[in-house]
Amino acid sequence: MGLIDRMSTTVKAKINKILNKFEDPRETLDYSYEKQLELLQNVKRGVAEVTTAKKRLELQKVKLEQNMQKQDEQAREALKAGREDLARIALDRKTTSQAQIDSLVKQIDDIGKEQEKLVATEKSLSAKIETFRSTKETIKAQYSAAEAQVKITESVSGISEEMSDVGLAVSRAQDKTEGLKARASALDELVEAGALEDVTGGTKDDIDRELSKIKSKNEVDEQLEALKKEMGK
Amino acid sequence: MIVRLMGEGQYEIDKKHLDAVNKIDNNIVKILNNGDEKAITTAFNAEYKKLIDYVRKNGKKIPHEIIKPSDIVIPPADTTLEEARKIFKGEGLIPE
Helix, strand or coil: CCCHHHHHHHHHHHHHHHHHCCCCCHHHHHHHHHHHHHHHHHHHHHHHHHHHHHHHHHHHHCCCHHHHHHHHHHHHHHHHCCCCHHHHHHHHHHHHHHHHHHHHHHHHHHHHHHHHHHHHHHHHHHHHHHHHHHHHHHHHHHHCHHHHHHHHHHHHHHHHHHHHHHHHHHHHHHHHHHHHHHHHHHHHHHHHHHHHHCCCCCCCCCHHHHHHHHHHHHHHHHHHHHHHHHCCC | CCEECCCCEEEECCCCHHHHHHHHHHHHHHHCCCCCCCHHHHHHHHHHHHHHHHHHCCCCCCCCCCCCCCCCCECCCCCCCCHHHHCCCCCCCCCC
């Protein structure tokens, strides 16, 4: 048995379960319709979740870009002060930031595709539910029980298959979003790591502190020189 | 006949294409049982893409408003090797 047979069999088994649930086929129609509306809500939630996750990644990217710019400025300042060692550390961090940005770009692209897919799923499911609703009313109003059975089997089978499909799409999107969320949390820590080192609550990191030490030492040196001159020593 | 590409929708496809589809499907089964993991992944992804492309190319998309059961159901285009194996084990991907 191939992949297609297995998949088709699983889906058909699910459909039969729904078809055999009620004695009165009309009940099957109502039950199925209720389930469709639930599923549509689920898809909508999925779209919202994916959108939030994407925004979070985009924000992280902006932060990392700011970090990179800062690290670049630090490297320049350190070189100006003749501290090549410090400049190296700053450039090293800049490279790490760049690598993280690259990986974020890919993740944002992936989740963007997932978002598009879910939005398309929502649209298609809404259209199908609408069709089902009017078919359901027609069947209930116009057909004898025997005729209804045939019509119901067809439309319930069709919509149940669609629901299996949508259910899978939503659960896969959720899995992917969960994975991205976990990675985003880990990255949040890294993004903030540099800024958090300063316990005084500022956003200065270790390189900043080193640079400001150099700066104040230079200022002291200059003032000392000026004093010496003034006192004629 | 009607083919469902999961995550994408249904396609109306002429019955004459069924042989070609089955042939690719059989190739996929062979691939899953052979070689080392890395080779399997590459071969699986390539062959699976062929299957999806074949249906997309030779099928005609059925509009959203139409509700009809499919004759065959094909897992999503981005099915991973791991998911394909789950389908084979009968674990089923579809949530309850």
